[in-house]
Amino acid sequence: MPSAPAPNRFLLWRKALPLSLLIGLLCGLGAALFLVALQAVTNLREGHLWLVWLLPVGGLLLGAAYERWGATAGGGTNRIIDALADGGNPLPGRLAPMVLLGTLLTHLVGGSAGREGTALQMGAGFADGVARRVTASPELRRLMLFAGVGGGFGAVFGTPFAGAVFAAEFVVRRRLSLEALPVALLAAFAGDATVRWLGVAHFPFPVIEASPVTLQALAAWALLGAGMGLLARSFVWLSHGIKAASERHLPRLPMRLAAGGALLLLLTLAVGSRESLGLGLPLLTEAFGAGASGPEAFALKLLFTAVTVGVGFIGGEVTPLFVIGALAGRAAAPLLGLPPLATAAVGMVALFAAAAHTPLALLVMAVELFGISVLPQAALALVAATLVSGEKGIYSTQRTALPIGPHTC
Secondary structure (H helix, E strand, O other), rough: OOOOOHHHHHHHHHHHHHHHHHHHHHHHHHHHHHHHHHHEEEEHHHOOOHHHHHHHHHHHHHHHHHHOOHHHHHOHHHHHHHHHOOOOOOOOOOOHHEEEEEEEHHHHHOOOOOOOHHHHHHHHHHHHHHHHHHHOOOHHHHHHHHHHHHHHHHHHHOOOOHHHHHHHHHEOOOOOOOOHHHHHHHHHHHHHHHHHHHHOOOOOOOOOOOOOOOOHHHHHHHHHHHHHHHHHEEEHHHHHHHHHHHHHHHOOHHHHHHHHHHHHHHHHEEEEOOOOOOOOOHHHHHOOOOOOOOOOOHHHHHHHHHHHHOOOOOOHHHHHHHHHHHHHHHHHHHHHHHHHOHHHHHHHHHHHHHHHHHHHHHHHHHHHHHOOOHHHHHHHHHHHHHHHOOOOOOOOOEEOOOOOOOOOO
């Protein structure tokens, strides 16, 4: 089918922009509630370490809840990609509360999960709820879903520009959906502003100082990026392999999550430390601070996260991947002769970019979080990471192309 005429596209944007502002406000309120609640359950777990012993029980309860009430709310971020790529079925109204409560339970017992999956699914759930209220056309609904993704990502990480670009980039690899940018950007800024107005703080990242640009340094930054690409391939291979094996041997979700929780508990006992559980923000603090964690810290966090998301715990993998990338970058700094804080910053964004196939969004995020001085090094590392990351990523339904139609640019 031929592309829709330009006046129709602008008419869609004119309808979608006010709705995107509303969606962004909802994303901001939801993200603020989520971030406060997530910190509360994390503090509760850290104050009552015995809760980690409930990992198998928490997995069993979470699996039973999703088997009973969440069947239509399953699929995670991959379901949102399907909805944006093909239209898909309407997202259920219970999606946002189910993913919120599921993520909180995951973190309460110590699952090594993230928060981006929750933010994206809550944002898309809010957007589809508004779309149903206004009886939106398929084309308008699609723009609103883009707004929900951008609003959720921008609000939960405090990076509105990166949130908008991520929404435009994560559906189809190596292609930016230009139609998504205006609505996603407005929703992302509205969501971020709402979170900040409510006084909810984000993780404090350092501003990275400029470092010398020499041929030796450029080669080192490219090598760091290639290493992050290989690390991303390892994570994708391991997490997808765990998912396939667990589904084959334990087809029922409650049993799968209970077994996964038991495995996480055994791993915790084996390594004698709880630092790989939960989001891992203390490890991120170390990566940008004294760098006290040993070089094995990123490998352990990768293993714990692959098990957590592979068996089906709720929450996503972005923040753990940030932690893994920052730890790996910091560990590589003395080997490459690069500044440790800069390698932690570049490693952090390069690993997730390679795993999610979203290099542009993570380049923008690098500048938003660490300042403009990190741009040349991050750009070079992101290119290298993307080149060696392979075709598979953390989002299994991510497209390589979309059919030409009225919704494509």
